[in-house]
Amino acid sequence: MTHLPPPAEELRILDAELYQLDARRAQLLARRAWLVSRSQPVRQWGPTPVAPGPDASAPSVQNVLLLLGGALLTLAATAFTLVSWGELGIAGRALVLGGVTVAALAAPLPLLRRGLRSTAETVAGLGLALTVLDAYALYEVALGSLDGTGYAAAASAVLAAAWAAYGRALARWADPGLRLPVPAAVLVAQLCLPLAAVAVDAGAYGVTVALLLTAGLDTVLALRVSASAVRAVAVVGGYGVGGWGVLAAGWLSWTAPGPSAAARAAALLFLAAAIALGAAWRAPGVAVGNAVAAGLLVTAALAGVPHAVLPDAWTVPVHLACGIALLVAVRVDRVPRGVRTGLAWASGAVQAVAVLWALPVVLVASVGPAARLTEVWSGTPGDAREAVTGVLPWPTDAALAPVVLAVVARVVWRAVRAPEWRPRALAASLVLAWAAVLITPATLRLPYLAALLTWSLLTVALLALRRTVPMALALLTSLPLALLALATEPATLGVLAFLTALCASAARRPAPAAATVGYATALACATGASVGWQPPYVALLVLLVPSAAALWAPRVEGPVRVTVEVAGAAAALLALGLAVTDPPVLALVLALTGVIAAATAVRADRRPVGCAAAALFVLAAWVRLAAWEVGTPEAYTLPVTVPALLVGVLRRRRDPGAASWTAYGPGLAATLVPSLLAVWGDAHWLRPLLLGAAALLVTLVGARHRLQAPLLLGGAALLLTVLHELAPYLVQVAGAxxxxxxxxxxxxxxxxxxxxxxxxxxxxxxxxxxxxxxx
Structure with missing residues (x-):
């Protein structure tokens, strides 16, 4: 009697034997690989031929061949249907097409059972293409009287259902089936509803509904199926068809002639939003993007009816209100995090578009007053809008721009609470609020004085905050305020005085300090023009500003000191420019500027400014002499030589090792060289006599103190002067x-x-x- 072990024991024995067989097989394969590597071909004379390796894998070659074969068969079937169809009778046609189609659709089953999956996919694709030709042939033979669009819609529905059933049947009979039929069915199903809507003449609304319903079905299919190919086709179809539906619904909403049409378009937008929101809720991976789309669609839907009823000025505010309403859902904890994030981004996008819509108004209000530079004191404008629209025109339908900016500023200030974003949100909110106040006078057409008062109070309020961003905004406000005040003389003087005092109160930073000097300079110019002075005399008034800056600079430290000094120097240059047309006044202005520079050079850290002071004094003397029409060069050179020699003496006392060329060379050359040039063109005896005496004195001093520069320069000047005086006699002697x-x-x-x-x-x-x- 044969003893049989229990099933569990027998299974263990079988597993052990199979494991031993696998181990032995692996051992034999390793031995074979080693033997192959050790085997060497018989050496032959000449180079060993190298066999070329394949550059394409076998599966690639197989797929290309199958693809080409299926394409050729499909083209042949198409040509037969379109060209050779009329040569056969009804029975022949039915027999040929039906037999070929049935054969092509039945062939994948045995191929799958034999493991020829790629071949089965190719033949199945041929069969699916043949079914399309069958539908076309049926229409041409028996159903030609029907509407072509309606027949196409019905045929696409039948084909989609048939292909899907065919794919599922193959999967049941030969697991795992084919990958092509079901995705192809999903693809052709995209045509059913849109074609049906066109066939029944449903109009733009009906076609849009069909597109959105198709996208909804694609979304449901993409969320429920597990096959990657089917899901990919459904996703592409959903976004593609849904995108066309959204564009159509948006166009219908924007161009709706009345509230009824706008309500129907809003329903379409709500349908699209529901589809996107459902996808965002069920698919966390794409939740943010779909939620953004849903939020924008809801905004457009909510604003559609008011847009069709209210004036155009309300379009942006209404959309803004609807966009802000999305933030209500952001605070609901039951809403998934990705959906809340997407809705928040959608609301932010709507607010950003609203701000961009209001920016042209801000630009006109801030840049427009520059036109007053060409119309100084031309008279009081009719209102604030007329005052700012000299360069750019006022945008149309912008009556609610201040409201839009103020609302967005409020939302940003309240909504953004994250610690890392909070400082930026506060800055952005402040900028938006500033822009809202800036454009309010012109938007409301307030009186001119009311605009000046509003902008002045805005500047004061911003400077009172004493922070970087508000201070920058205050200076940005002060410039158009000053330009706007140029319309009338009292406004100019009052606003410039106000801005000078206001900026001085906050001049602990470089920017307000520079603004203080700038507005003080402008006030000096305006004051001079107000009393009727000509520009050269106004320059004397402007010099008060660099004088005050020179007194103010030692009392501040760091960058503020440098800023005050640079701004004061710029004011001094302006004074010189104003006085350049009147030489006597220019000489006075140069001298006064030199005094200011000399006073600055008294400070230990500003000693180099003394060179500029000396240069200014010299220039002042030269301009004064030119105004007196003095042509003697010594009158211009001696004012330079005497101070230069005094400076040289002082330097030699402090530094006995300093070279005489450095201490005395520039001063002596400044007079000797121009005088020598004048002597050689002068026929009189006085200048040569004086120059010779001076040169002799310089030479003797240089010899007495053993100084190289005076000795050589004086000697050379003396020799050239003597030669000039003896030249006539030498010429006479040479001629005799x-x-x-x-x-x-x-x-x-x-x-x-x-x-x-x-x-x-x-x-x-x-x-x-x-x-x-x-x-």
């Missing part, structure tokens, strides 16, 4: 001598020099050493 005398004298001179060459070299060396010992 015979022609052979000059060459003979030159030859004697050359012989003498050649005979005493070494002696002269020694003399030169001694002179060089002697000069070198001089300072």
């Amino acid at each position: 001598l015979p022609r052979w005398v000059p060459p003979a004298l030159a030859g004697v001179l050359l012989l003498a020099l050649g005979a005493t060459y070494e002696r002269r070299i020694a003399d030169v060396r001694r002179w060089r050493e002697a000069l070198g010992k001089l300072n």
Whole structure:
């Protein structure tokens, strides 16, 4: 009697034996691989031929062949249906097409059972294409009297159902079935409802409903199926068809002629929003994007009816209100996090568009007053809008722009609570509120004085906050305020005085300090113009500003000090520009500016400014002399030489090692060189006499104190002056001598020099050493 072990024991024994067989097989395969690697072909003469390797894998070749074969068969069937169809009778046609279609659809089953999946997919694709040709042939033969669009809608529905059933049947009979039929069914199903709507002449609303319903069905299918290919087709179809539906619904809503049409378009938008929101709720991976789309669609739907009823000025505010209403859902904890995030982003997008809509109004209000530069004191404008619309026109339908900006500012201030975003939200809210107040006078057409008062109070309020952003906004407000005040003389003087005092109160930072000097300069110019002074005399009034800046700068520290000094220098340059047309006044302005620079150079940290002060004094003297029509060069050079020599003396006392060329060279050259040039063009005796005496004195002083620069410069000037005075006599002597005398004298001179060459070299060396010992 044979003993049989229990099933569990027998299963264990079988598993053990199979494991041993697998291990032995792996061992044999490893041995075979080693033997193959050790095997060497018989060496032959010449290079060993190398067999070319394949550059395409077998599955790739297989797929290409199957694809080409299926495409060719499909083209052949199409050509047969379209070209050779009329050559057969009814029975022949039915027999050929029906037989080929049945054969193509039945062939994948045995192919799947044999493991030829790719071939089965190709043949199935051919069969599906043949069913489309069958539908076309049926219409041409028997149903040609029917409406083509309606037949196409019905045929696409029948084909979609048939293909889906065919794919499921194959999956039941030969697991796992084919991948092509069901996705193809989903693809052709996209045509059913839109074609049916067109066939029944449903109009734009009906076609839009069909598109959105198709997108909804795609969404449901994408959320419920697990097959990746079917889900991919459903997702693409849902977004594609749904996108067309949303565009159509949005156009119907925007162009609705009345509230009834707008309500129907709003219903379409709500349907699209429900589809997107459902996808966002059920698919966390795409929740944010779908929720953003849903929020925007709800906003458009809610604002559609008011848009059709209210004036155009209410379009943006109504959409803004609907967009802000989305934030209610953001506070509901039961709503998924991704959906809440998407709705918040949608609300932010609506608010951003509303702000962009209001920006042109802000631009006109802030840039428009620049037109007053060409119309100074032209008279009081009719209202605030007329005052700011000199450069840019006022935007149409912008009556509620201040409300839009104020509402967005409030929402941003209240809604953003995250610690990392809170400072930015506060800054953005402040900027939006500032813009709202800035454009309010022109939007409401307030009187001109009311606009000045509003902007002045806005500047005061912003400066009172004493922070970076408000201060920047205050300065941005003060500039158009100053420009706007140029319309009348009292407004100009009052506003400039107000801005000068206001900026001075906050001048602990560089920007307000610079603004203080700038507005004080503008006030000085306006005051001078108000009393009827000409620009050169206004320059004297402007000099009060750099004077005050020079007194103010030592009392502040760091960047503020530098800012005040630079701004004061700019005001001084403006004064020079104003006085340039009147030389006497220009000389006075240069002298006064030099005094200011000299006072600044008294400070230890501003000693280099003394050079600028000296230059200004010199320029003042030159301009004064030019105004007196003085042509003597010494009158221009001596005011430079005397201070330069005094500075040189002081420097040599502080630094005995300083070179005489550095201390005295520039001052002496400033007078000697121009005077020498004047002497050689002067026929009188007084200038050469004075220049020669001065040069002799300079030479003697240089020799007495052993200073190189005075000795050489004075000696050279003396020699050139003497030559100028003796030149006529030398010319006379040269003319009285015979022609052979000059060459003979030159030859004697050359012989003498050649005979005493070494002696002269020694003399030169001694002179060089002697000069070198001089300072």
